[in-house]
Amino acid sequence: MLDGLALGVLPDVAAELARRHPLIALVHHPLALECGLTAERAGALRRSERAALAEVREVVVTSPATAKVVASGYRVPANKITVVRPGSDPVSRVARPSNDVPHILSVGAVVPRKGFDVLVSALATLAEVPWRLTIAGDLTRDPNEAAKLEGSILRNRLTGRIETLGAVSSSQLAMLYAEADLFVLASRFEGYGMAYAEALSYGLPVIGTTAGAIPDTIPQGAGLLVPADDPAALAAALRDVIVDTDRRRHLSEGALEAARTLPTWQESAAIFAAALDRLA
Structure with a gap:
């Protein structure tokens, strides 16, 4: 499993690893979508990340919106994408102070x-x-x-x-x-x-x-x-x-x-584990 922040700039490494191991990419933020990049830099990152993702067996993303971006902008088939929203730790309801100034x-x-x-x-x-x-x-x-x-x-x-x-x-x-x-x-x-x-x-x-x-x-x-x-x-x-x-x-x-509708970390882990099981 490779985090997309590294994988996206290492397509040659991904190709070498893919010869020996089935790879899963975890993409939580496509690199080319970072703000402040020049058009030339964004284009280079998009090409690099697209090439790297072509080497993986499955892509895990953190939201339905990111799944759409990866499918449409990076040519990843929808059946290779699994959405795993990050978990949230439950918080006990707090007594909020009365602030005179919000x-x-x-x-x-x-x-x-x-x-x-x-x-x-x-x-x-x-x-x-x-x-x-x-x-x-x-x-x-x-x-x-x-x-x-x-x-x-x-x-x-x-x-x-x-x-x-x-x-x-x-x-x-x-x-x-x-x-x-x-x-x-x-x-x-x-x-x-x-x-x-x-x-x-x-x-x-x-x-x-x-x-x-x-x-x-x-x-x-x-x-x-x-x-x-x-x-x-x-x-x-x-x-x-x-x-x-x-x-x-x-x-x-x-x-x-x-x-209350957000997944717990245990629920997120179970979905991620299922993706690993499918690959195995």
């Missing part, structure tokens, strides 16, 4: 694909609305993007309202989910979106985008989804959920209901 949480590495630039632009238009934002995610993955984020916060005079924590421990992240009032992530693409699923488990209303697999994870009634790269639409959704406490409460209940 606390927004956003979780993800600070890279172009996560859309933090869009989020800051949207929040900059809501100066008269009470809110504060915490961003938890690696600031070292893309130093240029991290610098752009900090510059945007300063330029829009939001330093006192937006806190960037960098990477945090799992216990600190759990505390952040438990203390927040709503979750937002303006992703330009997600092959699944673990942070979205985690937010549902904590009963957080979710504001996200319609990009990639996000609609597979966030059903109606659990959050509001807007087009990617649309600060105005994102701002409107944020305003709606921030100022309307009843709407927030209803979305929170919807999030908890949606979380």
